[in-house]
Amino acid sequence: xxxxEKIELLKKVGLFSKLKGKEIEVIAQYSxxxxxxxxxxxxxxxxxxxxxxxxxxxQILVTKRTGDxxxxxLARFIPGECFGELDLLDSTLKSATAVAEKDTTLLxxxxxxxxxxxILEKHPGISAHILYKLLGMIAGRIRRTNKLISEKTPWxxxxxxxxxxxxxxxxxxxxxxxxxxxxxxxxxxxRTGLIMIKPDNFKEVNDTFGHxxxxxxxxxxxDTVQEILREGDVSIRYRGDEFAAVLxxxxxxxxxxxxxxLKTGLSRINISxxxxxxxxxxxxxxxxxxxxxxxxxxxxLIEKAFEKMFEARNSGGDCVLCVSFNERCK
Numbered sequence: 353x354x355x356x357e358k359i360e361l362l363k364k365v366g367l368f369s370k371l372k373g374k375e376i377e378v379i380a381q382y383s384x385x386x387x388x389x390x391x392x393x394x395x396x397x398x399x400x401x402x403x404x405x406x407x408x409x410x411q412i413l414v415t416k417r418t419g420d421x422x423x424x425x426l427a428r429f430i431p432g433e434c435f436g437e438l439d440l441l442d443s444t445l446k447s448a449t450a451v452a453e454k455d456t457t458l459l460x461x462x463x464x465x466x467x468x469x470x471i472l473e474k475h476p477g478i479s480a481h482i483l484y485k486l487l488g489m490i491a492g493r494i495r496r497t498n499k500l501i502s503e504k505t506p507w508x509x510x511x512x513x514x515x516x517x518x519x520x521x522x523x524x525x526x527x528x529x530x531x532x533x534x535x536x537x538x539x540x541x542x543r544t545g546l547i548m549i550k551p552d553n554f555k556e557v558n559d560t561f562g563h564x565x566x567x568x569x570x571x572x573x574x575d576t577v578q579e580i581l582r583e584g585d586v587s588i589r590y591r592g593d594e595f596a597a598v599l600x601x602x603x604x605x606x607x608x609x610x611x612x613x614l615k616t617g618l619s620r621i622n623i624s625x626x627x628x629x630x631x632x633x634x635x636x637x638x639x640x641x642x643x644x645x646x647x648x649x650x651x652x653l654i655e656k657a658f659e660k661m662f663e664a665r666n667s668g669g670d671c672v673l674c675v676s677f678n679e680r681c682k
Contacts, residue, residue, distance in 0.1 A: 358383050361406055361459050365434050367482060375478045382471055384463035387456070394450035394458070401446065402468045403460050406434040410456025416448045428453070440468050480515040518589040520567060521574035529588050529596055533650040537643055541601030544643040546653050547611045548661040549577070549595040549618070552635045552669035557623070565626045566593075569634075572621050580617045582610070596657075604642050604676055611638045611672045619670075637665035640674035 358380040362368050368376055385408065388394060395401055397417060405412070409431050415423040426448055429435050439446070462468055472479040516532065518525040537544055551573070558566040570593065577587045577595055586598040597614065599607055615636050623632055639660025647653035656675055664673040 354385065355380055357408070358385070358459060361408055361432075362461075364432055365404075365406060367404070367434075367437060370481055371478065375481075378475055378478055379461060379482075382463060382466055383459050383461040386458050386460055386464075388452040388458065390452055390455050392452050394452065395446055396449045397447055398445050401436075402439050403462065404434060404436045404440055405429075405450075406459040406461070407431050408457040408459055410458075411453040412450055412456060412458075413453045414448050414450045423449075484515050521571055521589045523574050523578070523595070524586060524588045526588070526590050528586075529590060529598075529654060530651065533598065533653075537650055537653075540598075540643075543601060543603050543645065544653075545597075545599035545602040545604070545607030545610070546641050546643070546657045547597040547599065547607065547614065548590070548639045548654070548657040549597065549614065550637050550661055550665060551593055551618075552637055552665060554593040554634065557627075557632065557634075560632075561627050565623075568626045569621070569623050572623065572626075573618060573634075576617050576621055577614060580610075580614050585610075594661075596654075602642075604640070604645070604674060607640050607642060608672060608674055611640055611674075614638065615670075615672060635670035637661055637669045638672045639664060640672065642675070646675040 355377075359376055362376055362379055362383065368379055371379065388410070394405065394412060407429055411431075412429040412435070413425060414427045414429070414435065416426050418424050427435065435450075462471055472483065516524055516528045554566070554569070557569050570589070573593075573595060574587065574589060577597060581587055581597055582599075584600055586600075588596040588598070590596045597610070599610060602610070615638060618636050619634060621634060623634070624630070639657045639662070641647055641653050641656035641660065643650075643653045646656050660673040660675060664671045667673075
């Protein structure tokens with residue numbers, strides 16, 4: 353029963369809002385309920401801890417001792433609210449005291465005896481989402497976030513890379529395209545092009561030569577995309593055999609030229625070493641959409657380019673289609 357109660361309470365915390373069922377169950381396993389009597393201290397100034405506190409019932413008052421030895425009320429928390437997010441990253445001594453104003457039950461993550469760092473290292477996939485959300489929350493509230501991040505040990509950098517980078521190819525991954533691009537689009541100039549890329553016959557590589565050969569070909573494709581794109585363009589492995597290219601400050605005509613150059617370059621990839629010398633040539637279908645001409649946000653932009661990519665593929669493949677230029681299909 354406690355597990356269900358913990359999960360329901362954790363779901364109310366923004367830090368865990370994007371976690372799925374099994375993932376939030378893991379967080380619940382590392383969380384524990386603790387009861388405090390009215391007047392009991394939760395933690396004191398100058399103490400050390402790395403916990404997030406979520407109030408199930410009761411009320412917590414956070415105070416800070418001033419220069420004239422009086423306590424100044426800083427914040428009051430009620431059921432459903434949480435505090436201590438920053439402490440998950442920053443193990444410096446606390447600057448305030450928290451006390452239960454009423455009989456209180458807190459859900460504490462991580463539970464006593466468990467370090468947040470250990471959870472990050474044991475569950476990197478889940479932790480990457482938590483860390484990314486946590487850093488975003490802190491960045492919006494605290495000016496010294498950049499300094500804090502720069503002082504952290506290498507595992508934070510590694511988790512950040514795991515969240516945004518594809519391990520097989522080294523390119524940015526789907527998370528960058530679906531989350532970070534939303535922030536970057538307004539900064540990229542009056543026009544931003546998105547090219548979605550899909551090989552028409554990649555499945556034959558896996559089916560005929562095996563998945564290891566397929567992985568080698570995907571790496572070749574990633575290298576080719578990076579070589580062809582211009583300085584400032586961004587290459588992404590979207591999912592499976594699908595790639596994408598973000599072209600900042602680029603009009604439709606230029607985006608089409610880049611896409612056709614990509615199609616030509618990718619189709620010339622020599623995969624004979626991977627296929628044991630057997631001749632095999634890939635063809636590619638591509639879809640192009642332009643922000644904000646064809647879409648007002650990154651998700652709509654992806655959808656528009658994706659639709660055109662599949663339209664190109666379904667029309668026979670080996671061609672480029674732009675939202676505004678269907679005749680570009682060759």
